[in-house]
Amino acid sequence: MAGSLGWGNRLRYLARRARAIDTANLRRLAGLIAASSGRSRAAITLDMLWAAVRHETAFQDYFDWDFHLLTRQERETFMTHPKSNHLALRLNAPEHRSTFADKARFNARFAPYLGREWLDLRTASDGELAAFLSRHERVIAKIADSLGGDGIAAYSSAAISDIDAFRTERLSHRQVLLEEFLTQHPEMARLNTSSVNTLRIVTYLNDAGEVTTLARVLKMGNGGDVDNFSDGGMYTMLDEQGVAHHAAFDGSGRVFREHPLTGTSIVGFAVPNWGAVRSLVDALAREVPEIRYVGWDIAITPEGAAVIEGNYNTGVFQLKPGATGVREGLLPVYRAAIGF
Incomplete structure (x- = not known):
């Protein structure tokens, strides 16, 4: 892919970040770094903001990869979440x-590679759900569009005494997928x-x-x-x-x-x-x-x-x-x- 990620993308991203800046998280992370490094919170905060502009660094990136310890040249070698987002969009x-x-949709498209059974609680019949639970001692419920593991929970099939109530409860939490717990x-x-x-x-x-x-x-x-x-x-x-x-x-x-x-x-x-x-x-x-x-x-x-x-x-x-x-x-x- 020729070219660069572009200053246009960077400026648009920075404008969005400025509008949606999480000041509480910025203060929290700056405080953690200051406490462990002996530097002032104000100095760390200013450096975090500068790194966001100069290196397109998210605040969590700065914290995770110890940017307060790195030189400018070392910082320039790090991939960041904003840079990754540009690549994904492009x-x-x-x-x-x-x-x-x-x-x-992913499970349906990549079915040969899953290595596990699954069903959609929105369309599975009562019989299909009962048979699924009888085949698997432990199952995982998932929200179809969740990120970062949000909404994922494991259940023991033996503990599910009322299948209708289980389905209703899962759907009320948007947990539409049920998967076999992989061994x-x-x-x-x-x-x-x-x-x-x-x-x-x-x-x-x-x-x-x-x-x-x-x-x-x-x-x-x-x-x-x-x-x-x-x-x-x-x-x-x-x-x-x-x-x-x-x-x-x-x-x-x-x-x-x-x-x-x-x-x-x-x-x-x-x-x-x-x-x-x-x-x-x-x-x-x-x-x-x-x-x-x-x-x-x-x-x-x-x-x-x-x-x-x-x-x-x-x-x-x-x-x-x-x-x-x-x-x-x-x-x-x-x-x-x-x-x-």
Whole structure:
């Protein structure tokens, strides 16, 4: 992709940010950084605002990737959520985004890759729902258009005594999808048993039909039903062989070399069935060529790998400099592959 993300996009984004600025979150994050760094909140706040203008850095980006520790040159190597948003809007055809934004449509389109049963509570008959619950000891209810794990909850089928009441309650919370709870690989379960611990693999499909992996992420829950970073989970990055070499961190900035609930070492953890992951992601990235930039959530099963969902406007993941000593982000990787 020739050219750059453009100052026009940047100025429009900054205008929107200025109108919708979350001053309470800005103060909260600046206070956390000030308390741990010994710098004044005022100085951190001004620097956060400057980074938003100069580097298109969201406030959470600044906090997560320790921008207060980085030089200008180091900051310029980091991919940010606003930059990623520009790419998503530019590379992903609007008429095909709903296939990814709606989990029911995604499940129907990517059915061969799901590795699990599912049904739509809006259309399933009472018999179909009863049979589904009888086949699966544990199920997951989802809101079709939710983001960041919002509205996802797990249920024991044995505890559901009134099927009609269960359906009514789920629909009242917009939880229209019911899925079989995936059995994760025992090695993945060693990290955390409360949630399926997944991977986020970010890919780009170029004009020649070649798939490039931009980021490989290991996500872990921390006692909740989901492993999402925005819902108490944590993450670290993986190398090309699926091995984690650095500590994980969560949305509060806490750093973990071992999982706090299981004691399993995160540093050195090797994702099982890595060959199956690579093959699956390559196939997924080619399935809807009009959507070229995607973050895939992948579960590792005893049999191989299964896709959870695809995010056409994927989040951004990078190592935390203060926890790892790595002070270079993934922007050069994105630029080399995409050409902006």
